[in-house]
Amino acid sequence: MGVFRSAISKLRKGLERTRESFVSGLRSVLLGKRLDEDLIREIEARLIRGDVGVRTTRRLIDGIRADFKRGKMSRGEDALDYLKREIASMWTEEDRRLRLAPEGQGPTVVLVTGVNGVGKTTSIAKLCALLRGEGKRVLLGACDTFRAGATRQLEVWAERLGVEVVKGQQGGDPAAVAFDACTAAKARGVDVLILDTAGRLHTQDPLMRQLEKIRKVVEKQIPGGPHETLLVLDATSGQNALRQAEEFTRAVGVTGIFLAKLDGTAKGGVVVAIREATDVPVKFVGVGETPDDVEPFDPNAFVEALFAE
Amino acid sequence: MFERLSEGFGKVFRRLSGQGTITEANVREAMDEVRTALLDADANYDVVNEFCETVVADAVGREVTKSLRPGQEMVGIVHARLVELLGGEEALEAAADPERARAAAGPAIMRVSPGPTVVMMCGLQGSGKTTTCGKLAAYLSKRGRSVMLCAADLQRPAAVEQLEIVAAQARQAAPGGAPVHFHGEPDKCAEYGKAVGVAVQVCRRALDAARKAGADVLILDTAGRLHVNDELMGELQQVRRALTPHHVFLVVDAMTGQDAVNSAKAFHERLEVDGVILTKFDSDTRGGAAISIRKVTGAPIRFVGVGEKADALEEFHAERMAGRILGMGDVVSLVEKAQEQVSAEDAERLAEKMARGEMTMDDFLAQLRMLRRLGPMRQILGMLPGVGAALKDAHIDEGQLDRVEAIINSMTKQERRDPKIINTSRRRRIASGSGTDQNAVGQLVKQHEAISRMTKQMAGMSARSKVAAVKELGSAGMGGMVPGLTGMPGFGTKGSTRASAPGKFKQRKKRR
Ligand SMILES: Nc1nc2c(ncn2[C@@H]2O[C@H](COP(=O)(O)OP(=O)(O)OP(=O)(O)O)[C@@H](O)[C@H]2O)c(=O)[nH]1
Ligand SMILES: Nc1nc2c(ncn2[C@@H]2O[C@H](COP(=O)(O)OP(=O)(O)OP(=O)(O)O)[C@@H](O)[C@H]2O)c(=O)[nH]1
Ligand SMILES: [Mg+2]
Ligand SMILES: [Mg+2]
Secondary structure, three states, X not given: OHHHHHHHHHHHHHOHHHHHHXXXXXXXXXXXXEOOHHHHHHHHHXXXXXXXOHHHHHHHHHHHHHHHHOOOOOEHHHHHHHHXXXXXXXXXXXXXXXXXOOOOOOOEEEEEEOOOOOOHHHXXXXXXXXXXXXXXXXXXEEEOOXXXXXXXXXXXXXXXXXXXEEOOOOOOOHXXXXXXXXXXXHHHXXXXXXXXXXXXXXXXXXXXXXXXXXXXXXXXXXXXXOOEEEEEEEOOEOOHHHHHHHHHHHHHXXXXXXXXXXXXXXXXXXXXXXXXXXXXXXXXXXXXXXXXXXXXXXXXHHHHHHOEO | OHHHHHHHHHHHHHHHOOOOOOOHHHHHHHHHHHHHHHHHOOOOHHHHHHHXXXXXXXXHHOOHHHOOOHHHHHHHHHHHHHHHHHXXXXXXXXXXXXXXXXXXXXXXXXXXXXXXXXXXXXXXXXXXXXHHHHHHHHHHHHOOOOEEEEEEOOOOOOHHHHHHHXXXXXXXXXXXXXXXXXXXXXXXXXXXXXXXXXXXXXXXXXXXXXXXXXXXXXXXXXXXXXXXOHHHHHHHHHHHHHHOOOEEEEEEEOOEOOOHHHHHHHHXXXXXXXXXXXXXXXXXXXXXXXXXHHHHHOOOEEEXXXXXXXXXXXXXXXXXXXXXXXXXXXHHHHHHHHHHHOOHHHXXXXXXXXXXXXXXXXXXXXXXXXXXXXXXXXXXXXXXXXXXXXXXXXXXXXXXXXXXXXXXXXXXXXXXXXXXXXXXXXXXXXXXXHOOOHHHHHHHHHXXXXXXXXXXXXOOOOHHHXXXXXXXXXXXXXXXXOOOOOOOOOOOOOOOOOOOOOOOOOOOOOOO
16 A cells, blocks of 8 residues: 555656646636625536536535625635535545555455446556556456457557456456456466456446456455456546446445546536545546556645636 | 426416416526426536526516416426427427428438548547447448448557447448448557547548448548647548548537537537537436537537447437436337337237237236337336436336246246136245245236236227326336337327326336
């Protein structure tokens, strides 16, 4: 765990430049403004436009309005601080870290799930780069045996990153690939095994059951595994992501969210509603299409971005 | 949701009755429910506000305030305005006369001479462009138009291979159809940011190849990109200039949230999008993004993707989409799906039997199987009005249906023909044979009885009354199965989602 924390701090430094343009460069619509009913309405609009959702937005706005009426809040900055406090407190630093197997009890297994096209495979390349940078030995398992070109896509990333892939037959049983990957991970003594799975809608019962089966195979093969079950969400998605989080959590016990595609203009605000409903923390954000485009999730920057001009 | 809307209107107006006239302010207040519903469905904040203003103006203009049933009238206006927003005025006319509208519309992808018709796909990363290329190819091939698919995504790892496989899948989905060709130059692929501009050359060569092959349509699968990436957006403009495509389709994930307006607007400004394809509509998203996109691009929504396979493409219907966004369900799609699965003769035969009240357990089983072939129960029920919202929290137990099948399979021929003879000892035997309990057997027999009765009554009814009757069946606690639905000839094809007011379906709520 400690090792991974240092990976993050290294990452932080490496990404300082991106971060500067991404966060510090932001000018907030709230700064230097007097708080009044109009500004409160603007805050409400921003939250909704950021996909935070009607219900969660109302709760947050009610809090601001109450403080405003009681005279506890008078400037735009106060409202921003309030939101940062409210939202950031939802994600403690502790539960934003990747869960790893205890020393000497590896390999760690990371199961990566999500609906179609959200960025699972690319995010795996990012995690892989991150762990490799930390000197860890990584193995990938290509459990997407369904989508055209899916295995090949993962293989290309593996070649570029210098890691190996365990794969199966196109159209074959993904649980069998998971089994082979677990066996190989143990035999080769790798530190981390990351399993890619096919995109599936949370409404497709048979496919969700297939995912449960993959999880069970891992549980059986690797004690304590999967140590981390990541749900990849697309930052451009709206309220449906909440349903995704609920259903994937119910089926395979999601332990963390990888919020991909945050480099566009979408804010990914639905993760706030998700945290309220499911308690699942966001761990990483994806900010581009190359393996370096990953950052640890930063709740403060996230809130600032909602009010960026 | 739809029920909540009508209720919401009803409540506001009821509260006011007896207090004199309803004012514009009251109408506005009632619109708050609509606003929330649309925002929950992911329609853009600003688009929603504008839409609500239009509705208020319309309602005031039509003097809804003096209406005897202002709540219902308001719902009607909201729905009509939404249909108009989604599909233009044509959509309202189409709702009134679907047959004529279909004849007038012409092909979704134009024919040109000399060919090929060039179609350019564009959109954000992962929206479904490559998959949709395959679906369009299958769609065209089935209609006798040959296609060339061009792999113009040189960035994403294995994108060229993906499209090549997709092309093969399209051929399989359209057996005996026109040829589906593939043009790819895998050696031109490069890492991110290193092949910008090369795609233009590849597209040019694909056009030559398409001409040589005599393909009717050339479809360009471009790489996904962010609308704020100036360099990559510039590349698309170059492709557009070089090939002057006849259609530029923007492919959008139906689960997209508020940001849909920003990306759609940027793509439209750069490329003059002339058609939109919404993908992943097989999910349970309400799809409010459709409103946002339509509003900022003005381009018609051409197709809707409803699955990962090559045949999972449907034409767009504004009225159905409006119903879905408002949570009104999609009876028409359900009926169409049913009709694909059931042969006309089978339906006819069954209808006759049902009319005579002679539906046996075998028929019942056949119906159940037919229904299950339509897809997972949850998806089917999601298409029924009133069920969508309720379903959100219900877990449909497919195992329950397995048990029903098992019970019927454990009955003797005689019992299946005439379930009335099933007494306690028979019930015990069937229960142990099917691994269920006597209660379950008893329940099934009772349901069969109720349905036979109902279908007998329905035989002489008009399509619309049938819809109502089926709904009653649902409220009798049988919404989970509704056999009899698939076999009814003529059911619903004329009844639009609007004609069928929401019923009160209660499906079996199962523990999770
Ligand atoms: N801009 C941007 N694009 C991303 C990011 N993550 C992934 N993508 C792109 O999104 C598209 C889909 O990514 P994939 O990794 O293939 O998604 P997936 O979830 O594995 O897709 P399926 O396996 O088909 O369900 C690709 O074009 C990726 O390059 C990100 O953080 N930012
Ligand atoms: N359920 C469902 N999945 C779909 C649909 N359309 C596409 N997909 C899936 O969405 C994922 C992404 O599709 P692609 O066709 O690779 O998307 P793309 O836009 O070409 O992605 P990039 O080229 O990386 O930008 C794949 O897993 C597809 O199978 C649909 O209508 N329904
Ligand atoms: Mg993938
Ligand atoms: Mg593609």
